[in-house]
Amino acid sequence: MTSKASFDFAGAKVLVIGASRAGIGAAIARAFQDSGAAVEITGVEPECAEVDAARFTYNQLDVTDTDEVYEFAGMRDHIDVLVNCAAITRRGEEMAPEFFSHVLNVNLTGSFRCAEALHPALSAAKGRVINVASMYARFGSPQNPAYGASKAGVEQLTKSLAIAWAKDGIRVNAIAPGFIVTAQSARARKDASFTSAVEARTPLARWGHPEDIAGTAMFLASDAAAFVTGTCLIVDGGYSVV
């Protein structure tokens, strides 16, 4: 599926953290690149096997490693758009303390680390930050308590950074996707009753695809959203309004 969005990002430098698999980050990266941006992507894996690596500059970057993140950020002096997309879930195992804190470290502290480390490069560009949260920021899930807590934190962090960095001309927003077909949701989708319950509840009657999120990222990064900061847009086919 190709991106449905049409925006002009010619000359813009876009960095998508967590785009190494054929998921939401990769779809956002493709959409920006199709619209003229120079796009760099990262992932925790040594190589990005599931994304057309020839299209992007790929960097391995572990967002839990503070030194690595600051070293990476220090080599970039101008970033127009930062997309924080790296995250994990340990669905069904997150009541275990070691998994709980690791999920928070990747999803929440990792987003903070990347944004904070890249603040000088974002300031230089009067840039935009887009944090990928989740509908689970607002819904409880006994399978994903750490994931949900981390995403609620990402939504809250978005508001605080939006206020703190407005003086630098930086806009900070979040997207809360609903249920999207990616590697991350594979465990959930193995449960046929869960999969059909999501479809039954969703007014648009399907799971989302990564490309369904890309247009919202481009909107938030564009001048069409020049007066939008500190918000979190839900993109879930209507699941959360039922």
Ligand SMILES: NC(=O)C1=CN([C@@H]2O[C@H](COP(=O)(O)OP(=O)(O)OC[C@H]3O[C@@H](n4cnc5c(N)ncnc54)[C@H](O)[C@@H]3O)[C@@H](O)[C@H]2O)C=CC1
């Ligand atoms: N798939 C879904 O239903 C939904 C996903 N999301 C969010 O969308 C974003 C993208 O997720 P998906 O495309 O579904 O998953 P994915 O599994 O395809 O992508 C996750 C990315 O995070 C990176 N990552 C994981 N641990 C990392 C670490 N320690 N350091 C650096 N990078 C790391 C991976 O390398 C990968 O590039 C995530 O923030 C996820 O929480 C939000 C709502 C729904």
Ligand SMILES: O=C(O)C(=O)C[C@H](O)C(=O)CO
């Ligand atoms: O339920 C799970 O497990 C998921 O993978 C859910 C998604 O990651 C999500 O964020 C739904 O909004």
